[in-house]
Amino acid sequence: MSFMQRFVIGLCLLLSSPAMAQNLRIGIQAPPSTLDPHWLLNLANTGALRNIYDTLVARDDQMRLRPGLAESWRVVNDTTWEFKLRPNVRFHDGAPLTSADVVASFQRVPNVPGNPNPYTIYLSGVTAVEPVDDLTFNIRTAGPLPALPTNLTQIFIVPRSVAQKDNPEFNSGEAAIGTGPFRLASWSTNAPLVLRRNESWWGGAVPWETVSMMPIPNDTARVAALLAGDVEFINNVPLQDASRIASDRRVALFASPSIYAVNIYLDVERPNPPGVEADGQNPMRDVRVRRAMSLALNRDGIARQIMEGHADSIDQPVPPFIFGAIPDRTVPSQDLNGARALLAEAGFPQGFGLNLFCSPSRTPRICQAIAAAWTRIGIRTTVEVVPQATFLTRRNRRDYGAFVTVFGSLTGETSYLLGSQLHSVGTVPGLGSLNFTGLGRPETDALIQRARATLDDAERARQLRSLVQHTVDESLIIGVALLRSVNAGQARLAFRPRADEEVQAVTITPR
Template sequence: MKHYFALGALAAALALPAGAQTLRWASAGDPQTMDPYSQNENLTNNINHQIYEFLVERDKKLGFIPGLATEWKQTSPLQWRFKLRPGVKFHDGKPFTADDVVFSVLRAREKTSQIAAYATALGEPKKVDDLTVEFNLSQFNPIFLDHLNTVFIMSKAWCEEHKATKPQDFGNKEEMFTARNANGTGPFMLVTREPDVKTVLKRNPNWWGKQEGNVQEVVYTPIKSDATRLAALLSGEIDFVLDPSPRDLEKLRNTPTVKVIDGPENRIVFVGMDQARDELLYSSVKGKNPFKDVRVRKAMYQAIDIETIKTKLMNGQAAPTGALVPTPIASFNDPEVEKRLPYDLEAAKKLMKDAGYADGFEVTMDCPNNRYINDERICQTLASMWARLNIKVRVNAMPKTTYFPKTEKLDTSLYLFGWGGSITDAETTFTPIYRNRGEKGVGEYNRGNYKDDELDALVAASSKEADPAKRKALIKQVFLRHNEQVHHIPLHRQFIPWATRAGVSVVHRPDNWLETQWVTIK
C-alpha cells in the first residue's frame, strides 16, 4: 500500500500530546519490519538499533566500544571470550544474560535471517556463566568484531513466549509478532508501529547507558515525495530529513531556518543482471539469455555516461567507481581496482554486434523508488543510455517493501541495488554478493545467481586468511576477477547530506545512521 501525504494529512499524522524534546524525522522509505534479522536494510537496521543493541557498539567515528559486553579478548586464533554487562534489563523487565546471546546468534543463523552469513562466521556461541560467553570458530575470522556488530541481542524468553524463535519470513509475507513489536535493551522503546504511516518510540527510563541528547520521544514518518518532505521541513512540521533530494540542497543551504550536514556514505549503488537462466525472464529474447554473455554485460557498462549521472542527476553528490564495494578503504584505495571501464559508445556497440545482439532486445529493469538517492531516476537515465544500444528497457519502479521480496526470490532480470553500512572491510560485501549462492547466507545477495567457481574460491580463501599481506593480495584478486567478468555494473558511491531544523544537533556517521540518543533539540 502506498501513502502520499499532503501537508495537512502529515500534520495530523505527526500530532502528539504537548511535550518537549520530540524528534520528528522522515525519509522516503519505511522500516520494513521490527524483526531485527528478517531484513538486512539500512533504515530498518537504524530504527531497530534505537531499540536493540549489540555486544560491541560503534562510536561516532565507527570505532568499536563496549555495548552489552564490557570487555572481550581473543584467547586464541579460534576463540573469543566476552564479559557481559551486569544489571541490564530488557524493556519488559527480564534480565539480560548469556542465554540471550547464545539464542540470538543461533536465531540469526536461521534460513529466514538475512544476516545468516555474518552470524555463522561467529562460530559456535557457548555460555560459560550468566555473564560470560565464548565463541569457538572452525576457521580464522579476520573481521570477527565487525560480524558481531551485525547481530542484535534479543530476549530468548520473549521470543519463545511469542512463538518467534526464528526470524520472520518477510519475502513470503509471513505475519509474526516480532514484525510489529519489539523488546530490546536499548535507549528507546517501541510504542506504536503502523507500517507506511508512523513509528513512535519513547525514551527507556531504565537504560544502562547515559544519553548524550535530550530526546524523550521519536516519531518516524515515511514521506515518499521529495517535495512534501522538503515542505514539511521548511514549515517546521518535521525536524530532520535523512535523504533530502540533491536538487533541493542549494535551496536548503540558503534557508536560515535549516542546516545541511554533509558527508559521504559507505554505500555503492550498482546494477545486477540474471546470469543463470537459460531464457531471460521479462525479455523479448527467446531461448537465450543475453546476460550470460560477458560482452553484453561489458557493452551495457561502457554505454553508461557516468559523469552525466554524477553532474546532472546527482548534482555532484556521488563518487563514480569501478569497484563494487561501499568504500575505497575496502579496496585499499587501489587505483587499478577503482578504475571504471571507459564510457565508449562505439566500443559498446561493437561488443553487442560481436555477441549477436546488434539489433538489441527488450527487457524489464526492477528498481526501488524509495530506497537510494534518485533510485527511480537513475533507472530511467540508464534506460535512455542503453537505448543507444537498441536495448529497450522498461523500468518497473516500486516501493522497497515490494522490491526487496521480489529480488530476494530472484524474480528479476535486471535490477538496481545498493550495499553499504558501518563495515569498511571487503569481506561483508564479498561473501553475500560475490560468492556462488549456497547455505547459511553465502551468496544471499547474489541476486543475478551467477556461478563463478574461481571467484568463489578466491573469496572463500580471503575470508579465513590470517596473514594480512596474503589476505590483501587475495582481496585484490577477487576484485580483478569480478571486474573482468562484469558480474555487476558499479555506478557510484552516494553522498548523504542530512537536513535539520536550525535548532537540532545530530551526529552524521558515514554509515548513514542516525543515533537518536545523540540528538539535542533546542
C-alpha cells in the same frame, strides 16, 4: 541590572544547559514495525531500535568497527573467540549486564516463533557461547569465522529476564528493555516511537530528554513538516527538495556517501534470458559485451546531473571505503567509440535489443540514463520500472535478463556481496543466496571461501580486494553510482550522516 533582567538571563542560561530537558522530534520515512530486537530484520527496525538496545560490537558512521558492550575481543584459536564486557553497564531496569545476558540473547535469536525474517544469518557458524565469568565469555565457531565481530554489530543484547518473552511482550513495551541511550516511553504500530533519556547510559551524556520518532512516509509531507517546524529533523530527504533545503538558512542539509550502491546485474548464464533480443543468443555471456556496457556509461554525469550531486560515481559494486573494497580506484570515463569497438569485436556490430528492468527505489532516473547510453552504442534499450511489490519476487524467479537495483553492504565489508552474489548457487549453504545472474565458477568460489575463512585482517582485505578487482575487470556486477545519505534538520543542530542511513538520536546534537 534589575531583578527581572537577572531572572530572565538566568532562565535563558538554565534552558540552554545540556542537563535541562530538551525534546527532539524526528520525521522518519519508514517507522519500525516492532520493538522486538530479534524480529523482522530490516533497516527500519534496526535503525530505530538501536536507540534502545546496544550490540557487543558497534560501527562508526563509516562502518568501521569499534567497541560496543564488549570493550575488547581476540582470537584464541581457529574456532574460539574471547570477548570482554564493559564493567558497570546496566539495563534500563537496573540489572547489571553479564555474560549470562549475552548467552540468553544469542539463544533467543533463532527461537522467536513465527519470525518472518530472523537475525540468524548473523549467527551463522556460531556453535556455542560459553560464560567464563560475569564479564568474560567465549564464542565457539564451526570453523574460522573472521566476520564474527562484524556480524555481532547486528545482534542486540537483552537481559536474560526477558529473553524467554515472545514478540507481543516486546511490542507491548513489557520486555523492551535494553542498555541503549534511550528507554521506551510509548509506541504502537504507525504511531510515534517516544523515547526518554537513559541517564546512566554507559556511552556518555545523552543530549535529549525525550525523542519522538514520527512516521511521515510521504516525502513532500516530511519536508513540509521540517520547514513548518513540526519536527526538528528528517531522514531520507527526497532528491527534488535537497537544493531547496540547502538554500534555506533556517535548516541544514546533512549528506555523505552511503553504503548503498546502484548496480547493474546481467545474466551471464542462460542462452536466451528474458528481455534480450539477439536472435536467440545471450551477448552478455561475452566479457567484451559486458565491458562495452560498462564503458558506455557516463558515471560522472549520472552523479552530478541526474542525481544532482547526491551520488558519487563508482564502477566497483561496493563503496570504496568499506573493508575489502578498492579505496583509490579511478572511475573510467565514458568511451562510446571504445564500447562500439568491443561490441563489434564480440560479433555484435549492430548491437541488440534489451529490456532493462528497474527497481522503483531511487533508480528510475539512473535507469533512463543507462538506457540512453547503451542505445548510443547500438544496444537498443527500453526501461521497465517494476512495482516494488513484485520487483524482488520476479528477480528471485530470474524473470530479468538485465536489471538495476540498489545494494547495501550492511556488514561494512565486501564479503557480504561477494559471498551472496558472486558465489555459485547451491554448492555451499548460505552462499550464492542473492545470485540471480548465473555468476560463479569453481575457482572463484574457492577464493571466496578462502577469504571468508582468513582470520588475519590484512590478508583477508587483500584477498577481498582481489575478488572485487576481478568483478570489475570482468564486468560481472557493474557499479554505477554510490548514493548519498541525505538528512536535514534545523540549523541549530549538528549531525554526521551514517553510511548505513540509520538515525541514532544520540548523535544529533545542538550546535
